[in-house]
Amino acid sequence: MTQSIDTTRARLVAGGTHLALAAGAVFMLLPFWLMLRTSFTAPDQVFAGNILALSDFSLENYRRVFAEVPLLRYYLNGIFVVTAIFIGQVIVCVPAAYALSRLRFSGREVGLWLVLAAMMVPYHATAIPIYVLLSRFGMINTHGALILPFIGSAFSVFLLRQFFLSIPQSVFESARLDGASSLRTLMHIVFPMARPAIVTFGILSFVSHWNDYFWPSFVLRNDFAATVPFGIVKFLDQELGADYGPQMAAATLTVLPLLVGFLIAQRQLIAGIAMTSGQVD
Amino acid sequence: MTVSPAAVLTPIPAAPTGMGPRIAPYLLVGPLMLLLFVFAILPCLLTLLLAFFDVDILAGTIRFVGFENFTRAAARGEVLNSLRVTFTYILLTVPPSMILGLLIALAINSLRRGRAIWQAVYFLPVAATLVAMSIVWRWMFVGRRGIVDQTLGQMTGLVDWLNSPVLSLPAVAIVGNWQQIGFVVVLYLAALASVPRHQIDAARVDGAGAWHRFWHVTWPAIGPTTVFVGIITSVNALRVFDTVSTMTGGGPSRSSQTLAHLMWERGIYFFDIGGGSVVTLVLLALAIAATALQRIMTARLEKAGTR
Amino acid sequence: MKRLLTTTALLAMISATPALAQTELRLVSGQEKQNGAVLKQVFEAFNAGQEDVSVNLELDNQSDLDTTQKVLADIVAGSAPDAVRVTGAVLRAYVDSGRAQPLDECLASAPELAAQLDKGLVDNFRVDGKLYAMPWYVTLPALFVNADAFVAAGLDPQNPPRNWSELEAAAARLSDGSGNRFGVLMYMPNTYVYESQLLSSGGEMVDGEGRSGVASKASVELMAFMRGLVEKQQMPALAPSTFWGEASRMFQSGEVAMLLSSSSAYNNVTSNIAFDLAVAPMPARDGEEALTAASGNGFVMLATDPERQKATCKALLSLVAPESVAATVKATASSPINVTAAQTPELLGDFYAENPALMALNGQENRPWYTLPGRANNEFQSNFGDIQHQILTGAVEPQEGMSRLADIMNELNEAQ
Amino acid sequence: MIARNGSARKAGPQGMGKNPMPVAVRNLTKHWPGAERPVFSSLDIDCPAGGITIIVGPSGCGKTTLLRCLSGLETPTSGSILFGKQDVTQVDSQHRGVAMVFQNYALYPTKTVFENIAFPLRMARLDPQSIRTRVRAAAALTRMEPYLDRYPAQLSGGQRQRVGIARAIVRGPAVLLMDEPLSNLDTKLRIEMRAELGALQRQIGSTTVYVTHDQTEALALADHLIVMRDGRIEQQGAPEDIFTSPANTFVADFLGSMNLVDVTRSEDRVFVTSGAVRLDGLPKAPLSPMFRLGFRAEDVQLGPVDGEKATLPVTVRRSELMGSERLVHMECGGLALRARLKEVVRPDDRLELHIPAGALHYFDETGKRVAGAV
Helix, strand or coil: CHHHHHHHHHHHHHHHHHHHHHHHHHHHHHHHHHHHHHHCECHHHCCCCCCCCCCCECCHHHHHHHHHCCHHHHHHHHHHHHHHHHHHHHHHHHHHHHHHHHCCCCCHHHHHHHHHHHHHCCCCCCHHHHHHHHHHCCCCCCHHHHHHHHHCCHHHHHHHHHHHHCCCHHHHHHHHHCCCCHHHHHHHHHHHHCHHHHHHHHHHHHHHHHHCCHHHHHHCCCHHHCCCHHHHHCCCCCCCCCCHHHHHHHHHHHHHHHHHHHHHHHHHHHHHHCCCCCCCC | CCCCHHHHCCCCCCCCCCCCCCCHHHHHHHHHHHHHHHHHHHHHHHHHHHCCEEEECCCCEEEECCCHHHHHHHHHCHHHHHHHHHHHHHHHHHHHHHHHHHHHHHHHHHCCCCHHHHHHHHHHHHHCCHHHHHHHHHHHCCCCCCHHHHHHHHHHCCCCHHHCCCCHHHHHHHHHHHHHHHHHHHHHHHHHHCCCHHHHHHHHHCCCCHHHHHHHHHHHHCHHHHHHHHHHHHHHHHHCCHHHHHHCCCCCCCCCCCHHHHHHHHHHHCCCHHHHHHHHHHHHHHHHHHHHHHHHHHHHHHHHHHC | CHHHHHHHHHHHHHHHHHHHCCEEEEEEECCHHHHHHHHHHHHHHHHHHCCCEEEEEEECCCCHHHHHHHHHHHHHCCCCCCEEEEEHHHHHHHHHCCCCECCHHHHHCCHHHHHHECHHHHHHHEECCEECCEEEEEECEEEEEEHHHHHHCCCCCCCCCCEHHHHHHHHHHHCCCCCCCEEEECCCCCHHHHHHHHHHCCCCCECCCCCECCCCHHHHHHHHHHHHHHHCCCCCCCCHHHHHHHHHHHHHCCCEEEEEEEHHHHHHHHHCCCCCEEEECCCECCCCCCCEEEEEEEEEECCCCHHHHHHHHHHHHHHHCHHHHHHHHHHHCCECCEHHHHHCHHHHHHHHHHCHHHHHHHCCCEEECCCCCCCCHHHHHHHHHHHHHHHHCCCCCHHHHHHHHHHHHHHHHHHC | CHHHCHHHHCCCCCCCCCCCCCEEEEEEEECCCCCCCCCEEEEEEEECCCCEEEEECCCCCCHHHHHHHHHCCCCCCEEEEEECCEECCCCCHHHCCEEEECCCCCCCCCCCHHHHHHHHHHHCCCCHHHHHHHHHHHHHHCCCHHHCCCCHHHCCHHHHHHHHHHHHHCCCCCEEEEECCCCCCCHHHHHHHHHHHHHHHHHHCCEEEEEECCHHHHHHHCCEEEEEECCEEEEEECHHHHHHCCCEHHHHHHCCCEEEEEEEEECCEEEECCCCEEEECCCCCCCCCEEEEEEEHHHCECCCCCCCEEEEEEEEEEEEEECCEEEEEEEECCEEEEEEECCCCCCCCEEEEEEEHHHCEEECCCCEECCCCC
């Protein structure tokens, strides 16, 4: 008797929860709908009629994007840049995060402060000096300019450090007593164990650099090393207003691979963020 | 015929270790520190130094002016205004993101079915291209014709957000929340997944209501995540630029001009590098204060973690 | 001594050698969307037409300001481009810093071409009498009219308003008075349109002694007139930051029936609208002759090496050749720098015959758009935008706002 | 358990092929920088070669830090550590020939059981054949052979600790360190594993230093027992000796919770200080005016006792059945006492307790054992 009341109640609660989440989802998804809707609307119809409804289906915007933007080149550049940043970050940040969280050495506290401070620095503040530096080394308008400044990622170190702190210190001590040097501990224990955290920051790094517009627009001169958001800005004019249709088509084409990737990697991402080390107590 | 297992386990000497344990840590952090130094610290120091100079990049002249940049900035009053705006923005994004994010995570966590879908829906904005999305949002907030005015505006009478000195910052903050809530949700979902099931069950058996279960079991268990989320959202708030730039340009009349935007406007848009450096200085001071705060807050948690 | 001579001779030979080879020039330009295609066409033609100079054009679709930033960084890094395309908004910054190289000699080296140029328009690129940018094109204000809306309101699109009273009358009929449809949008967040109106009302940006004229009676009355339009819901009050996107959007979507803008918006507007468009010269204050500000688009030469300067000059001169000007005008609806081009039927003659409205635009009396010297212009323009918005929204009285702006302007001018 | 294993029984002489060495600590002090007091100071310890030395004490007594100093994970502030004749104080932990078993197992979650056990061998760059042989042997000794392909997350707590032990012994360590290895296990498993561990240690014969806060574990396993409190050694020696003649009230209470009664002597009579209850007997009691009497719950008798004895009048408060006997809580002059009795008693019963002379312990006012009182 009470059982069935409980079940009914539970169902009601679950139903209410779904309803509330759906209401929030409208807020989360509305901009995406507008983006899609605009991208499939003929340019001269973009502002006509009810902007919530898809009035007039057209592929014109996509046709223009494909015609005016070397999308394949952008995608390849994007993949190359994002992958290179990720690999660089793994090589640089994982050992550093390990040392900063699990090794004792003088200067560690200073190092930690540097990382945290660097994380908080707005990168617009440092853009010009970095530009000049890259320019001195002839790196403007190269892939390197898009990659190098982001390899020493304070955020990645911060994330990884949180992860390493959640692993019992004894695991690392055990490795030491088992005869592993710091370097071999890193290769044999730390890297394999950090995989979920690496996946997590990898996805976040991928997302932010794939989508980044400010920095590439700052250091690039032409399409040679351009990444996908350039396609959006090709249709943006500061003074004449934007060409919304092709712009939204380009935005859709930028976001799409990420969304598909996220839907595929979702479970791994959550698991990674959960920072499960497999160490069960 | 059988050799005793114990007999097999004769002592073996340790292999010689390559790197002394004393240098190893420095080798491991070295590359990071070098990169941070070159791409973050050095540029910052340079910028700070420039706060005391009048720099004309075009003419290639640089002139020491002492505190003149500071007194001018004070006279203009824009730094104080931006400080106020930045703090308001922090208030408008950090607590809402954290509270809503936690509530959404709790809601999703309580479900048996459809968790993956909701998770994806709420995470979508995190993966979206902010440049493009800011444009869409600006468009949604457009006076009269925009969705916001046609729906929310009709109900509340709050219209033409981007054009209003009172509502432009909240409009930017709404987008800030929209963008980061998904990330907060995912972080909290991860933390909730690691709350010991048996503790919650035990509390349930003890007759603790939903609120008490949350307050006495769940909340303490997700404490570290809360600190982490607090830091991430605060960092985002301190650095906010893209949305401000695309949506309001800091206006109208500087009502939504955060420090990061003011820094850009002064240093880059107005070609006033010295004046921009003064703003950078304020921003860095805030960043350091935030860093100190976070170190104090997490010191205890970390002490527990090292043993 | 002999050795020294030999060495010098050798050095001279070596340094002379590159002159024999092709000189590669680096030219930088933003706003690719607005004019990149035609610029590319001009320099491709140039590159194909001779052998000793090759122009390497770097285009990006950023505002001129962002482009200027990059150039600044390039200058710091010691890799400045040979020339950069600028608008009036940043020309003074280059000139006053001493970076911009005068181009008078360059123009004089091609007397035939120089003779073809519209002297008035070329003056837009002079500072203190010296030519600091190779003129490319000049745009003047234009009134864009939604002809369909005119017809619907019982107005004649072929007879657009020519003065404030007509403008206001038309705006009243075109507005729905409830804030959903507006009659007119006649300002910009910078001084371009304002200055044109001010000049047409007998006002000046600065007086003879260099003091600000923005707090003058004419200026305050202009602001009061615009504020009146806003109060009557005949004109929207757009925030400076959202202005650019919003102004085009509102006109294109039919929310604003008349848009006072720059003629360079012509191609963009025509490609994105679903109604008939009419174009007319700027309406001026009643009883006054229209005198407009002209926005110049030209190339500043940064190269300092004489050889490179020579090569740069050669490349830049190709911008004002009749064929280039014809292509430019067609692509930007701007005023033709080269008079010959405008008169030659196969270049622009026939084009103007088909588009008499554009011809009328080009005939407007004009003056170079006033900019503050040195680095001060952006800060001034930004303050102007804010104060104008405050006046239009009623936050500040016109007199008070313009007085404050005058103070800021004087202060900025003094600081330079 | 291992004793039942046929091949293990044939293991033959203890510590075959090894030459176990004693471990000694001389004048060892550890002081964290900035801390008010040292963790421990001036410790002198001798751990017999090939035997199990157990360091027992309440949490925070410094025993774990001491163990970590032995392992080389911590560096002592002063003093020296000797493995055999070699001073290893400055030797890096990898080269000390120590292995450690951790309370939380410290397994490598991304590696299989086989790889976990093989890890120290791989680090020593042993050839694959020897690695297989050794891992099998270690797994056999810890009965983990069927689980070599599993991951730690797929094992129970007991199994995980077996892997931890196997990993520790696989390299044939001269010194085996164990840091509360059984604390994370439930009671039944703990008793089972305790026996196994003892047998296993005898087979491999490494000098073992074992830290625990559990006195039953300490008494059951130790060849040599060290009781620590607040960074000091209270007593060390053979477990039997310590149990039968604890050096002070702390040791007496910590190992087998002794009843302690403060006693006052006035003229010829002795009283329980708190309640003025008169006591009879007290053979060989000290002659000082104040001292403490100690006796263990299991030494209490109700029936007539032959020979010299002490007698206490008590009131029963509570009785708990513990299988064949009862743990009876009672009161004497306001003091709570415990006794293990076979007889059935009821609350409020007034009884006379008898303790044979041999089971009486005497301590002075400072808690120190009074010599010759046995």
